[in-house]
Amino acid sequence: MVAPLQPVLESPREVDVEELEAELSALWRSAAEGASGQRVVTRACALTLLVSVESEDAAWEVSNLIGDVTRQNPCRAIIMASEPLARPGGINAWISAHCHLPVEGEKQVCSEQVAVVARGDSVRALPNVVLPLVIPGLPIYLWWRAPRFEPEPYYEDILRVTDRVLIDSGRFPHPALDLPRLTERAREAGIRMGFSDLNWVRMTPWRELIAQCFDPSELRPYLARVKKVTVEYEKTSPRRSAQEAQAWLLAAWLGSRMNWDPAEPATEASDASRTWIFNSTDGRVEVRLVPREFVGGGEGMCFNITLEAAGDPPARFSLKRGPEGICVTTQCAVEGREPVSRNVRLEVLEEIEVVNDELKYLGRNRVFEQTLAMLGRMAGL
Amino acid sequence: MGLGTEASSVAETALLANPLREGTRVRKTPAPCSIVIFGASGDLTERKLIPALYYLAREHLLPVSFTVTGCAKSPYTTETFREKARQAVQSHLKIPASEAPFLESFAQSLFYISDDFGDVKAYSLLDSMLDRFDRERGTGGNRLFYLATPPSFFPVIVQHLGRAGLAKTRDPEKNWTRIIIEKPFGRDHASAQELNRTVTSVFDEEQVFRIDHYLGKETVQNLLVFRFANGIYEPIWNRRYIDQVQIAVAESLGVENRGAYYEEAGLLRDMIQNHVLQLLSLVAMEPPARFAGTAVRDEKAKVLRAIRPIPPDAVNDLAVRGQYGEGFAGGKKVSAYRSEPKVSPSSVTETYAALKLFIDNWRWADVPFYLRSGKRLAKRVSEITVQFRSVPHLMFRDAIEDIIEPNVMSLRIQPNEGIAVRFGAKLPGPAMRIRPVQMEFRYGESFGAPPPTAYETLLLDCMLGDNTLFNRDDAVELAWELVMPILDRWKNDGERDLAFYEAGSWGPAEADRLLQRDGRRWQRL
Numbered sequence: 001m002v003a004p005l006q007p008v009l010e011s012p013r014e015v016d017v018e019e020l021e022a023e024l025s026a027l028w029r030s031a032a033e034g035a036s037g038q039r040v041v042t043r044a045c046a047l048t049l050l051v052s053v054e055s056e057d058a059a060w061e062v063s064n065l066i067g068d069v070t071r072q073n074p075c076r077a078i079i080m081a082s083e084p085l086a087r088p089g090g091i092n093a094w095i096s097a098h099c100h101l102p103v104e105g106e107k108q109v110c111s112e113q114v115a116v117v118a119r120g121d122s123v124r125a126l127p128n129v130v131l132p133l134v135i136p137g138l139p140i141y142l143w144w145r146a147p148r149f150e151p152e153p154y155y156e157d158i159l160r161v162t163d164r165v166l167i168d169s170g171r172f173p174h175p176a177l178d179l180p181r182l183t184e185r186a187r188e189a190g191i192r193m194g195f196s197d198l199n200w201v202r203m204t205p206w207r208e209l210i211a212q213c214f215d216p217s218e219l220r221p222y223l224a225r226v227k228k229v230t231v232e233y234e235k236t237s238p239r240r241s242a243q244e245a246q247a248w249l250l251a252a253w254l255g256s257r258m259n260w261d262p263a264e265p266a267t268e269a270s271d272a273s274r275t276w277i278f279n280s281t282d283g284r285v286e287v288r289l290v291p292r293e294f295v296g297g298g299e300g301m302c303f304n305i306t307l308e309a310a311g312d313p314p315a316r317f318s319l320k321r322g323p324e325g326i327c328v329t330t331q332c333a334v335e336g337r338e339p340v341s342r343n344v345r346l347e348v349l350e351e352i353e354v355v356n357d358e359l360k361y362l363g364r365n366r367v368f369e370q371t372l373a374m375l376g377r378m379a380g381l
Numbered sequence: 382m383g384l385g386t387e388a389s390s391v392a393e394t395a396l397l398a399n400p401l402r403e404g405t406r407v408r409k410t411p412a413p414c415s416i417v418i419f420g421a422s423g424d425l426t427e428r429k430l431i432p433a434l435y436y437l438a439r440e441h442l443l444p445v446s447f448t449v450t451g452c453a454k455s456p457y458t459t460e461t462f463r464e465k466a467r468q469a470v471q472s473h474l475k476i477p478a479s480e481a482p483f484l485e486s487f488a489q490s491l492f493y494i495s496d497d498f499g500d501v502k503a504y505s506l507l508d509s510m511l512d513r514f515d516r517e518r519g520t521g522g523n524r525l526f527y528l529a530t531p532p533s534f535f536p537v538i539v540q541h542l543g544r545a546g547l548a549k550t551r552d553p554e555k556n557w558t559r560i561i562i563e564k565p566f567g568r569d570h571a572s573a574q575e576l577n578r579t580v581t582s583v584f585d586e587e588q589v590f591r592i593d594h595y596l597g598k599e600t601v602q603n604l605l606v607f608r609f610a611n612g613i614y615e616p617i618w619n620r621r622y623i624d625q626v627q628i629a630v631a632e633s634l635g636v637e638n639r640g641a642y643y644e645e646a647g648l649l650r651d652m653i654q655n656h657v658l659q660l661l662s663l664v665a666m667e668p669p670a671r672f673a674g675t676a677v678r679d680e681k682a683k684v685l686r687a688i689r690p691i692p693p694d695a696v697n698d699l700a701v702r703g704q705y706g707e708g709f710a711g712g713k714k715v716s717a718y719r720s721e722p723k724v725s726p727s728s729v730t731e732t733y734a735a736l737k738l739f740i741d742n743w744r745w746a747d748v749p750f751y752l753r754s755g756k757r758l759a760k761r762v763s764e765i766t767v768q769f770r771s772v773p774h775l776m777f778r779d780a781i782e783d784i785i786e787p788n789v790m791s792l793r794i795q796p797n798e799g800i801a802v803r804f805g806a807k808l809p810g811p812a813m814r815i816r817p818v819q820m821e822f823r824y825g826e827s828f829g830a831p832p833p834t835a836y837e838t839l840l841l842d843c844m845l846g847d848n849t850l851f852n853r854d855d856a857v858e859l860a861w862e863l864v865m866p867i868l869d870r871w872k873n874d875g876e877r878d879l880a881f882y883e884a885g886s887w888g889p890a891e892a893d894r895l896l897q898r899d900g901r902r903w904q905r906l
């Protein structure tokens with residue numbers, strides 16, 4: 001095993017903002033010299049990742065995550081912290097490198113990181129500092145790691161060159177209010193760039209599992225005859241609002257894929273559950289999102305989805321994840337037949353895993369856009 | 382995963398009609414089906430097929446109701462087969478205890494029939510079991526037969542499947558029936574033709590998936606992407622710019638415990654006829670109109686057809702064979718091929734072969750393709766190197782002392798998959814000094830996630846009806862036809878011209894001479 005690279009590369013070093021580009025070049029020269037014939041450092045880069053955060057502290061927090069991004073998506077990462085209310089104003093910048101050994105005994109691979117903290121009025125200078133640093137010719141991703149996606153006007157120049165924005169509705173404090181608002185933002189932004197929600201990406205495997213239930217041709221007709229959908233999530237857990245947003249997204253996705261028409265505004269019951277009535281080609285569909293207590297729950301792992309469909313005989317499709325949080329049991333039960341069930345792996349994906357996955361896509365995601373449009377209609381927008 | 386699917390199969394078209402599958406993110410999963418493995422108690426099933434199927438099931442890449450029926454002679458019950466499968470998964474994938482629920486759920490989808498492949502009863506039992514699975518487990522009438530048996534049983538099983546009516550697709554509007562045939566596909570041109578005749582008398586060619594696990598490797602598929610998704614290479618991918626192409630598939634291992642098999646096969650059959658010629662056809666083929674089975678396979682076949690046949694009296698000018706003697710591997714002394722278990726002490730079986738081929742078409746006329754492969758070589762590496770022509774005129778007079786190396790592009794398949802380009806650069810300083818430098822791209826560095834194994838990719842592709850990465854009847858026969866003069870000549874020559882090389886070396890010196898005669902040399906790997 002090769003010893004870790006010199007710490008000078010690993011820990012951030014403050015540099016003059018005007019000298020950022022020169023300092024980045026120097027970083028690689030010193031890495032090569034540090035090698036002294038023994039170790040070779042490869043710089044790898046597939047994209048520029050801009051990360052927008054709300055404070056210097058948040059910048060250091062995300063800086064710890066970037067190492068895990070660069071392992072899978074070598075990039076130049078630029079963390080931008082804006083503190084418009086801070087005094088005195090000014091801009092500070094740090095550079096560092098994240099290095100990995102891809103295979104033991106192989107060359108060390110490094111990616112660069114720049115952190116820029118802007119305070120007071122200087123926040124408006126952020127684009128001017130950041131834009132010269134993006135790598136020409138490679139895609140630019142903007143990871144919006146603030147609780148809401150509400151970019152200030154000075155972000156315009158950055159958004160103009162961005163290929164894809166990543167937000168996380170799992171961080172929204174009030175999903176029922178914030179998600180519909182996102183619908184509008186996405187509509188504006190989506191014209192120019194790809195837009196994605198990490199929390200929606202976390203639901204991709206669930207959507208896949210639901211879709212698989214209806215792959216057998218003899219079960220497909222049940223899809224059009226779904227009468228009731230119930231999504232249950234944990235009422236008390238640190239992931240409550242993330243799960244609530246997921247339940248909304250799932251309902252909106254089903255509605256948009258199945259061309260259901262929201263018939264009435266949602267009703268909210270005293271247990272905080274929400275119910276929508278949709279019109280489908282086969283009559284009315286009731287969709288309920290239910291927060292509730294689960295035995296052994298508390299971590300926000302438990303999540304149940306049930307679809308009940310009419311027919312002769314009727315059928316019921318369910319997906320359940322328990323408190324252990326890694327295994328989903330799916331069951332397709334047609335009345336009068338032996339139910340078919342199985343266990344598959346579906347863990348709660350860490351934020352960074354989802355980011356890594358998302359950095360592999362570039363274009364617009366129409367299914368997500370249509371889901372957001374449906375979500376807007378469900379919220380009565 | 383294969384690069385494209387021809388939506389020819391009805392089952393796949395029906396799958397697309399599931400509105401919840403819209404959008405690229407929801408991965409394709411095959412239609413519900415039954416998989417039948419012939420040779421379920423064998424080595425391949427244990428080491429590759431069961432672990433690959435488990436992985437696909439755990440990652441929900443298989444349909445809800447998939448069912449595997451194992452068939453072999455060993456008198457297992459379904460329960461013993463399940464237990465063997467659990468052990469196989471545990472020992473080959475080293476899964477943690479937390480995966481117990483997945484393993485159990487996977488095991489519950491396995492069933493076993495113990496019988497001789499020659500026994501008619503086995504097939505009628507299989508037929509009724511598959512029917513029952515369709516009814517009770519919802520396998521939808523789709524069937525995939527996997528022949529993981531000694532090759533001598535391929536025709537036997539195929540004919541029995543035919544007679545039992547199992548080869549026919551139940552309802553061609555809705556269902557599919559496919560068969561995967563392991564390698565080796567024949568042991569010479571005549572036997573491959575014979576096997577093709579037998580197989581296609583029972584199955585339609587579209588139902589037949591001849592596996593070459595090499596083609597399931599991520600980088601081999603990447604070769605197609607590299608060549609045809611990047612605009613800058615295609616214009617220079619021809620005789621005007623390319624001086625020569627080399628393909629090396631080197632192994633550091635010896636024959637291990639497969640001496641008996643190897644004595645019958647030899648390197649040319651085991652590696653060149655299939656893997657190396659497949660690589661050659663991917664490097665040299667014309668751009669297919671679409672990334673789909675027929676188009677890609679048509680182009681590959683055209684390349685094989687265009688390779689200049691080797692006349693029997695020119696074999697020794699164009700081919701070299703070798704056999705390893707004693708030597709070192711991994712720092713330890715290792716024995717000669719002739720001293721390996723189950724190998725004749727006077728064996729003339731080749732463990733190394735090098736070939737020089739030409740492709741007679743507009744793109745490649747006069748560009749030599751040098752192929753080499755061997756066991757017990759200095760290291761395990763598979764690489765394709767494309768050497769470009771030297772610059773027509775050297776204008777840097779001061780650099781006359783420097784060796785101006787031609788540009789070389791290396792496509793590395795294993796290990797450390799990636800692409801490297803060598804070009805000349807100026808040494809810093811007032812003098813005009815030129816040195817070759819290397820620019821490298823490695824998959825492991827740019828995309829951290831481990832790629833799926835070849836068997837996972839190929840099993841899934843077959844279930845999805847994508848045959849891009851499988852061999853077609855004509856390609857298999859063409860490849861055999863090409864190597865036949867060499868096989869025949871070597872057989873007649875006995876030990877004459879068999880070159881011996883030290884284990885752990887880069888093969889016999891005769892192979893170096895093959896290139897030296899042309900003023901070239903093997904790329905250092």
Ligand SMILES: NC(=O)c1ccc[n+]([C@@H]2O[C@H](COP(=O)([O-])OP(=O)(O)OC[C@H]3O[C@@H](n4cnc5c(N)ncnc54)[C@H](OP(=O)(O)O)[C@@H]3O)[C@@H](O)[C@H]2O)c1
Nearest residue numbers: 420421422423424425453454455497498529530563564565
């Ligand atoms: N192993 C590999 O890594 C590998 C790699 C590439 C290709 N392949 C190809 O895959 C195929 C299988 O290889 P393998 O190594 O798995 O061979 P293997 O270990 O010898 O297995 C052969 C299988 O066939 C069964 N079998 C043989 N005769 C039978 C009969 N008369 N009736 C019923 N079952 C019979 C055996 O069952 P019993 O043992 O129960 O009798 C066993 O399950 C071969 O064509 C080989 O060339 C193998």
